[in-house]
Amino acid sequence: MAAPQKGRRQTGAPGKPGRTLILFLIALIALVGGMFGAGELTPRLGIDLAGGTTITLKAKSSPGQANAVNETNMNTAVGIIERRVNGLGVQEAEVQTQGSDNIIVNIPKGTNSQQAREQVGTTAQLYFRPVLTLGPGDPSAQQPPPDASPAPSADSSKSPSPSASDKSDKESADPPAAGAPSASETTQGRALTEELKADATPTPSGSGKPDPSGSPSASEPATPPADPATEKLQADFVALDCTNEKARGALGDNAKPGEPTLACGENDGVWEKYILGPAEVGGKDVDDANATINQQTGQWIVQMDFTGGGSKKFQAITSKLSQQQAPQNQFAIVLDGEVVSAPSVRQTLSANAEISGNFTQESAQDLGNILSYGALPLTFQEETVTTVTAALGGEQLEAGLIAGAIGLALVIIYLVLYYRGLALIAIISLLASAVMTYAIMTLLGPGIGFALNLPAVCGAIVAIGITADSFIVYFERIRDEIREGRTLRPAVERAWPRARRTILVSDFVSFLAAAVLFTVTVGKVQGFAFTLGLTTLLDVVVVFFFTKPIMTLVARTKFFSSGGSWSGLDPKRLGAKPPLRRSPRRLSAPTDPKEA
Amino acid sequence: MSRLGDLGARLYRGEVGYDFVGKRKFWYALSILITIAAIAGLAVRGLNMGIEFKGGAVFNTPKTSISVAAAQDHAEKASGHDAIVQKLGNGGLRIQVTELNTAQADKVQTQLAKDLNIPQEKINADLVGPSWGNQIANKAWTGLGIFMILVVIYLAIAFEWRMAVAALIALIHDLTITVGVYALVGFEVTPGTVIGLLTILGYSLYDTVVVFDSLKEGSKDITKQTRFTYSEIANRSINSTLVRSINTTVVALLPVAGLLFIGGGVLGAGMLNDISLSLFVGLAAGAYSSIFIATPLVADLKEREPSIRALRKRVLAKRKAAAAKGEAPDYSDEGPDEPRDAEPDDREIPERDIPPAAVVAGPRSHGGRGRGRPSGKRR
Numbered sequence: 001m002a003a004p005q006k007g008r009r010q011t012g013a014p015g016k017p018g019r020t021l022i023l024f025l026i027a028l029i030a031l032v033g034g035m036f037g038a039g040e041l042t043p044r045l046g047i048d049l050a051g052g053t054t055i056t057l058k059a060k061s062s063p064g065q066a067n068a069v070n071e072t073n074m075n076t077a078v079g080i081i082e083r084r085v086n087g088l089g090v091q092e093a094e095v096q097t098q099g100s101d102n103i104i105v106n107i108p109k110g111t112n113s114q115q116a117r118e119q120v121g122t123t124a125q126l127y128f129r130p131v132l133t134l135g136p137g138d139p140s141a142q143q144p145p146p147d148a149s150p151a152p153s154a155d156s157s158k159s160p161s162p163s164a165s166d167k168s169d170k171e172s173a174d175p176p177a178a179g180a181p182s183a184s185e186t187t188q189g190r191a192l193t194e195e196l197k198a199d200a201t202p203t204p205s206g207s208g209k210p211d212p213s214g215s216p217s218a219s220e221p222a223t224p225p226a227d228p229a230t231e232k233l234q235a236d237f238v239a240l241d242c243t244n245e246k247a248r249g250a251l252g253d254n255a256k257p258g259e260p261t262l263a264c265g266e267n268d269g270v271w272e273k274y275i276l277g278p279a280e281v282g283g284k285d286v287d288d289a290n291a292t293i294n295q296q297t298g299q300w301i302v303q304m305d306f307t308g309g310g311s312k313k314f315q316a317i318t319s320k321l322s323q324q325q326a327p328q329n330q331f332a333i334v335l336d337g338e339v340v341s342a343p344s345v346r347q348t349l350s351a352n353a354e355i356s357g358n359f360t361q362e363s364a365q366d367l368g369n370i371l372s373y374g375a376l377p378l379t380f381q382e383e384t385v386t387t388v389t390a391a392l393g394g395e396q397l398e399a400g401l402i403a404g405a406i407g408l409a410l411v412i413i414y415l416v417l418y419y420r421g422l423a424l425i426a427i428i429s430l431l432a433s434a435v436m437t438y439a440i441m442t443l444l445g446p447g448i449g450f451a452l453n454l455p456a457v458c459g460a461i462v463a464i465g466i467t468a469d470s471f472i473v474y475f476e477r478i479r480d481e482i483r484e485g486r487t488l489r490p491a492v493e494r495a496w497p498r499a500r501r502t503i504l505v506s507d508f509v510s511f512l513a514a515a516v517l518f519t520v521t522v523g524k525v526q527g528f529a530f531t532l533g534l535t536t537l538l539d540v541v542v543v544f545f546f547t548k549p550i551m552t553l554v555a556r557t558k559f560f561s562s563g564g565s566w567s568g569l570d571p572k573r574l575g576a577k578p579p580l581r582r583s584p585r586r587l588s589a590p591t592d593p594k595e596a
Numbered sequence: 597m598s599r600l601g602d603l604g605a606r607l608y609r610g611e612v613g614y615d616f617v618g619k620r621k622f623w624y625a626l627s628i629l630i631t632i633a634a635i636a637g638l639a640v641r642g643l644n645m646g647i648e649f650k651g652g653a654v655f656n657t658p659k660t661s662i663s664v665a666a667a668q669d670h671a672e673k674a675s676g677h678d679a680i681v682q683k684l685g686n687g688g689l690r691i692q693v694t695e696l697n698t699a700q701a702d703k704v705q706t707q708l709a710k711d712l713n714i715p716q717e718k719i720n721a722d723l724v725g726p727s728w729g730n731q732i733a734n735k736a737w738t739g740l741g742i743f744m745i746l747v748v749i750y751l752a753i754a755f756e757w758r759m760a761v762a763a764l765i766a767l768i769h770d771l772t773i774t775v776g777v778y779a780l781v782g783f784e785v786t787p788g789t790v791i792g793l794l795t796i797l798g799y800s801l802y803d804t805v806v807v808f809d810s811l812k813e814g815s816k817d818i819t820k821q822t823r824f825t826y827s828e829i830a831n832r833s834i835n836s837t838l839v840r841s842i843n844t845t846v847v848a849l850l851p852v853a854g855l856l857f858i859g860g861g862v863l864g865a866g867m868l869n870d871i872s873l874s875l876f877v878g879l880a881a882g883a884y885s886s887i888f889i890a891t892p893l894v895a896d897l898k899e900r901e902p903s904i905r906a907l908r909k910r911v912l913a914k915r916k917a918a919a920a921k922g923e924a925p926d927y928s929d930e931g932p933d934e935p936r937d938a939e940p941d942d943r944e945i946p947e948r949d950i951p952p953a954a955v956v957a958g959p960r961s962h963g964g965r966g967r968g969r970p971s972g973k974r975r
Contacts, residue, residue, distance in 0.1 A: 048867070051682065054682075054684070054690075074725070075725070075730075075731075078725065079731050082731075094727040095727060096651070096724050096725050096726060096727035097651075097724065097725030098654060098722050098723070098724045098725070099722040099723060099724075102722075104724070106727075386684050386685035386686060387684065387685035388682040388683065388684055388685070388690060389664065389682050389683040389684075390682070391680045391681075391682055392680075392867050396867055396868055399858055399868055400855065400868055402858060403851070403854040403855040403858040403868070403872075404851060404854070404855070406854040406858065407850050407851025407852070407853070407854035407855065408851065410850040410851070410853075410854065411847050411850050411851065414843075414846060414847060414850065415847070418843065454788065454867050454868070454871070455787065455788045455791040455792070455867075455871055458788070458791075458792070458855060458868070458871045458872065458875070459791070459795055461851045461852075461854075461855060462795055462799075462848065462851060462852060462875060464851050465844075465847045465848030465849070465850065465851050465852070466799065466802070466848060468844075468847045468848075469802070469844040469847060469848060472840060472843045472844050472847065473806065473840060473844070476837075476839060476840045476843070480608055480836075483605055483608055483609070498813075501809065502805070502806055502809045505754055505805050505809060506801070506802040506805040506806060507802075508750070509747060509750070509751075509798060509801045509802060509805060510798030510799070510801075510802060511798075512743065512746055512747060512750065513743050513747075513794070513797045513798040513801075514798070516739050516742050516743040516746060517736075517739045517740075517743065517794065519739075520735055520738050520739035520742060521732070521735040521736050521738075521739045522731065522732055522735055523728070523732045524728065524732070524787045524791065525732065525735070525736045525739070525790070525791070525794065528791045528794060528795075529739075529794075532794075532795065532798065536798070
């Protein structure tokens with residue numbers, strides 16, 4: 001990093017300024033070209049400047065949890081939702097409570113609000129449950145019409161899980177899911193239940209699994225013995241129609257982690273129904289979740305890493321399941337009451353699990369993001385979704401930009417008065433820096449959802465001054481060298497290593513601030529830290545790859561090297577010592593490097 | 597400005613200068629006074645926290661033709677606080693006001709209904725929680741703490757621990773003063789304010805580091821000479837980088853001043869003011885502390901070091917001897933802050949008398965060739 005004691009080239013070698021400059025300009029043109037190519041000509045603005053969408057969520061108190069909707073849980077929910085919508089910390093979404101049971105989520109314009117709605121509405125209650133029985137989701141065995149995107153249902157527990165919504169969208173685009181979970185088991189399970197339906201008289205077995213074909217029943221220790229509850233489960237299972245959204249929604253509401261339950265899941269656009277055993281592993285046992293590509297199938301999956309305790313539990317359940325026959329060798333990954341996938345287990349697994357399904361990159365990332373931050377303590381339902389205008393009047397941005405322009409003009413005037421011809425280099429560098437910053441911020445909008453809010457605009461304006469500081473440090477060093485009696489060209493080269501060190505040390509401090517804040521904080525502060533880090537890096541890039549080479553080139557021109565009074569480098573005005581009059585008793589400046 | 601260039605040259609050569617280190621007690625006292633005032637302001641008046649931190653009341657109106665600006669005006673008059681007004685998709689307004697309790701919210705609701713000509717029962721009032729909750733605030737504090745620890749470690753490695761400590765004290769000094777000004781002025785603290793405050797972090801240190809850099813160079817091999825004490829070298833460093841410090845500060849402050857006076861003057865209160873005030877105060881304090889506080893503190897700390905103290909003894913003894921011989925006047929630690937030779941043409945006098953101690957040049961250099969060796973090497 002910017003350790004000031006970096007080994008360095010000997011001074012005096014001007015290097016190849018022309019080549020460096022050309023590379024810099026190519027990069028600049030590429031950035032601007034990318035901007036035009038992407039069709040994005042302005043940076044994305046935050047909600048305070050451009051408005052956006054506001055989503056109102058209402059907390060639902062589920063039966064048996066009358067006091068769940070309290071301040072603590074609401075604040076926890078705000079924190080989790082905030083992290084979900086601000087995945088990278090630069091999206092500038094705002095989350096706050098309203099009244100006692102509402103949460104408002106404001107999303108800036110330009111962000112995919114559909115995606116955001118799925119992110120915030122999902123409770124993300126995650127359970128791993130062993131599959132006991134499996135059957136086709138539609139008693140009348142009809143293909144459900146693929147619903148393109150899940151309409152925001154009145155029922156929060158049926159939060160559209162990304163995989164479910166994408167499967168139907170992607171049906172045509174996706175290859176038939178070779179790696180889809182339990183493709184082969186499905187038919188078996190289906191056959192089973194076909195028989196079951198024909199049989200019509202459920203035979204409650206210890207496992208709660210009707211099994212006329214006499215396959216070994218899973219001996220679930222946690223499963224209650226045959227009792228009215230189990231019978232009821234069976235009857236419900238037969239009656240359950242998974243293609244009916246209402247019926248699906250009702251399932252999740254009543255599911256208790258410690259008891260067997262019914263669930264629905266979509267597999268390749270076909271609904272299936274399950275009887276599931278008690279949850280063995282829960283979302284709390286998941287340490288982290290990420291989207292990756294499965295190397296064998298080339299499909300997007302979500303990989304979950306378990307905590308220490310979680311992986312022990314997971315090992316226990318998978319070793320047990322791998323001994324079983326289908327479908328009892330499957331465990332279902334249940335998200336908010338819906339089976340996201342139900343892979344079959346062939347061997348004992350421990351540290352991590354993966355969820356596969358017909359994920360796109362985006363839906364896999366969404367699910368990973370949701371799982372990483374944990375489940376909401378409450379279930380929410382979407383009350384209203386509406387647009388909002390900018391929180392700050394447009395005149396604030398306008399005034400900010402005008403102020404910035406005036407500030408820039410003042411800086412230029414000051415530089416010209418003080419540095420004369422040298423100011424020209426500073427101005428060109430500032431312009432290069434401004435173009436680069438603008439292009440990068442614009443490209444980051446669609447890239448990572450970077451949105452610029454008013455504080456960030458002000459930060460960029462302040463960065464003008466901070467960038468100009470680097471030039472001043474360098475110019476002053478050059479002038480010091482000229483005062484030592486050197487001519488311009490050696491002065492430019494000798495001043496550089498020392499100016500460079502000062503610039504690096506001070507910029508490193510700024511960058512350290514940005515990096516620490518970005519890593520530690522959330523929300524708006526994180527967005528700010530990102531902007532600060534970006535402008536600091538660009539400052540270094542511009543000074544190193546633009547200002548310095550230009551200075552080297554300029555030093556060769558007559559105008560500057562002759563030290564005319566307008567060049568800002570007039571040795572006489574700077575009070576240089578006539579080099580010939582050096583005396584052994586000369587007082588040298590303490591700023592002289594080197595001392596034997 | 598040409599006179600300035602000339603002044604820069606003379607500052608550089610140490611012909612003129614201000615005795616920053618010698619007069620440090622005065623500046624310390626001034627800083628302590630300002631800091632006490634800031635802390636008193638905080639204690640007595642406290643900070644006026646905005647809706648984003650405290651939460652407040654929200655009023656949602658049905659479809660209305662009233663403009664956002666007018667509604668904001670009414671809401672601010674009715675409540676006496678900043679209001680955030682947004683138009684919703686259904687044509688209604690969402691008005692958020694920092695409020696303390698339900699009773700006040702009811703009053704504002706009544707007033708709004710009157711002002712906006714909307715039946716009161718149609719305006720639904722609710723309390724909103726902070727969008728910048730405790731969690732965000734706590735994480736920001738944690739980040740600040742970690743940053744300070746890391747920066748002290750970094751500066752201790754890059755320079756030395758004394759400079760790291762001095763830089764940290766200067767930084768805390770800047771932040772305290774800025775927060776104090778907010779308490780005294782009574783501006784509402786918004787996320788913009790906090791972000792402005794955090795911007796100062798890096799900048800305040802930036803200034804300090806530039807001076808330290810020059811001090812580090814100037815004080816190399818300081819114990820191998822007997823002409824100047826550490827304090828004098830430190831002072832010399834400040835003076836020789838004074839032009840740079842002034843220029844960098846002016847250049848950083850100009851855009852912020854533009855924001856402050858245009859944002860405030862043209863628009864009245866608003867987010868721009870919140871941000872730019874904290875930036876302006878912080879930047880100014882940062883520039884001041886890097887010159888008047890940080891470097892003198894380093895000199896203070898250094899002078900306690902045995903080798904530096906021994907050097908001081910040697911230097912003073914040598915001067916005394918010289919004075920006895922009548923070669924040069926006796927110099928105490930307090931050098932004059934007036935330039936001794938004001939004629940600009942001193943370049944004609946390469947063999948000058950030893951200038952006043954407070955504004956002298958650094959250690960003697962040996963020879964002019966082979967000087968291109970990297971100066972950044974440590975030890």
